[in-house]
Amino acid sequence: xxxxxxxxxxxxxxxxxxxxxxxxxxxxxxxxxxxxxxxxxxxxxxxxxxxxxxxxxxxxxxxxxxxxxxxxxxxxxxxxxxxxxxxxxxxxxxxxxxxxxxxxxxxxxxxxxxxxxxxxxxxxxxxxxxxxxxxxxxxxxxxxxxxxxxxxxxxxxxxxxxxxxxxxxxxxxxxxxxxxxxxxxxxxxxxxxxxxxxxxxxxxxxxxxxxxxxxxxxxxxxxxxxxxxxxxxxxxxxxxxxxxxxxxxxxxxxxxxxxxxxxxxxxxxxxxxxxxxxxxxxxxxxxxxxxxxxxxxxxxxxxxxxxxxxxxxxxxxxxxxxxxxxxxxxxxxxxx
Numbered sequence: 239x240x241x242x243x244x245x246x247x248x249x250x251x252x253x254x255x256x257x258x259x260x261x262x263x264x265x266x267x268x269x270x271x272x273x274x275x276x277x278x279x280x281x282x283x284x285x286x287x288x289x290x291x292x293x294x295x296x297x298x299x300x301x302x303x304x305x306x307x308x309x310x311x312x313x314x315x316x317x318x319x320x321x322x323x324x325x326x327x328x329x330x331x332x333x334x335x336x337x338x339x340x341x342x343x344x345x346x347x348x349x350x351x352x353x354x355x356x357x358x359x360x361x362x363x364x365x366x367x368x369x370x371x372x373x374x375x376x377x378x379x380x381x382x383x384x385x386x387x388x389x390x391x392x393x394x395x396x397x398x399x400x401x402x403x404x405x406x407x408x409x410x411x412x413x414x415x416x417x418x419x420x421x422x423x424x425x426x427x428x429x430x431x432x433x434x435x436x437x438x439x440x441x442x443x444x445x446x447x448x449x450x451x452x453x454x455x456x457x458x459x460x461x462x463x464x465x466x467x468x469x470x471x472x473x474x475x476x477x478x479x480x481x482x483x484x485x486x487x488x489x490x491x492x493x494x495x496x497x498x499x500x501x502x503x504x505x506x507x508x509x510x511x512x513x514x515x516x517x518x519x520x521x522x523x524x525x526x527x528x529x530x531x532x533x534x535x536x537x538x539x540x541x542x543x544x545x546x547x548x549x550x551x552x553x554x555x556x557x558x559x560x561x562x563x564x565x566x567x568x569x570x571x572x573x574x
Contacts, residue, residue: 248274248413248424248433255419265350266376266401266417269326273353273374274413274424274433276320277405280313280358280372281426284407309364310334313357313372322346327353328379329387331551333520338551342386351400352377352391356520359404360488369408371490375524376401392551396523396544404524406490414440414494416528421497437498442534445563446500449481450492458508462572463539467504469571489516493525493559497532502560502568506539514538514556518548522557535565539572 246254252267314334321327322341328349329340333356341349353376360370378400381388403415411426413433423437449470456464470481484501486492493503507514516522526536526543536543536559546555558568 245427246435248435251422251424251435263350265326268324269321269351269353269376270401270403270415272320272324272326273317273403273405276317277372277411277413278426278431279316279320280309281405281407281411283309283312284370310358310361317355317357317372317374321353325349327351329353329391330355331392331519332357333517333552338387338389338392340386340388347386348383350378350383352379352387354392354519354523356517359490359521360486363486363488368486368488369406369491370488371407371494372405373490373521373524374403375399375519375527389551392519393548395547396518396526399523399527399544402524402527404490404494404528406494408491412436412494414497414528416531418531421528421532440497440532442497442529442532442561443500444533444561445478446496446502446561447478447481448484448496448499448501449504449564450483450485450496450501451504451506452485452487453483455506455508458510459506460539460572463504463506466568466571469567489521489525493529496560497529497534500561500564502558502564504568505557507556511554513554515554516557518543518546518553518555519551522555522559525557525559529559533562534560535562536560537565537569 252270256264256267314332318330321330325345326349328346329338329352331338331354353374355374357372358370359373363370377394377398379387379391381391401415401417405413412423414423421440423440424433425436427434472479496503505514505516522543529536538555
């Protein structure tokens with residue numbers, strides 16, 4: 239029986255990466271594998287969601303004031319459970335939880351990393367079979383090893399991330415993660431139950447033809463944002479417009495498409511919600527890190543997202559992320 243060695247699994251890839259760093263402990267690689275395991279479990283339920291009693295509301299409201307979906311609860315429990323029973327994570331912060339959860343046991347207290355995640359982004363689309371996803375972010379602890387993690391470990395600016403990524407549950411399931419060495423994508427092969435390297439060394443095109451924004455809020459946006467959106471719609475040889483508008487309403491799907499094909503994703507503040515809707519720690523920081531490593535840019539309209547010093551776990555921020563030249567074009571119209 240011949241073995242196709244062109245196929246490289248997530249485990250093989252992370253082990254190969256460790257060989258370049260003789261003093262690496264393998265803790266980060268183990269954490270990424272744990273996240274991949276939890277995502278496989280969530281993927282199984284997503285794929286059969288229409289067949290079991292897991293769709294619809296769970297009957298509670300999360301800290302954001304949003305209705306919690308049953309699959310949200312399941313996903314949160316899977317990621318929390320897998321990370322708690324692993325050996326690589328000292329604690330987690332989740333969009334679905336009011337506060338951090340510290341894994342206060344001897345093994346976890348000696349773990350170097352904490353993880354923040356949005357267990358099921360785009361959950362409002364669960365009931366209509368639209369692509370949804372998981373977003374995660376990994377920080378090295380700043381608190382003393384050997385003791386329980388503290389909130390200070392989680393309230394670090396995004397430029398301190400050591401890894402970030404997302405899983406998209408779509409026509410195929412992909413895990414994409416970034417470290418400072420690059421961005422790589424792995425597609426889940428259901429025949430072997432493993433993530434296999436499918437998109438090595440992802441680079442975001444400097445310019446694209448896609449802009450993603452909720453046009454329904456157009457008249458609530460600031461003038462600079464409206465000005466840029468208008469430019470996106472005009473025929474212009476200098477900009478290459480008009481651009482194509484694509485907006486799924488599932489952030490993972492929208493940003494994933496723009497990362498691969500080139501484009502810009504915008505979730506500005508509105509007159510009703512000047513701070514925007516997206517969470518800095520669970521959504522914006524991870525995607526800003528991924529996009530910057532891939533060659534793109536991310537801002538809140540004023541400053542680089544990764545330079546924002548968070549002051550609370552569920553902090554919100556306006557968010558603009560995408561191809562480098564398109565982001566620079568936006569900045570000529572809008573500096574909030």
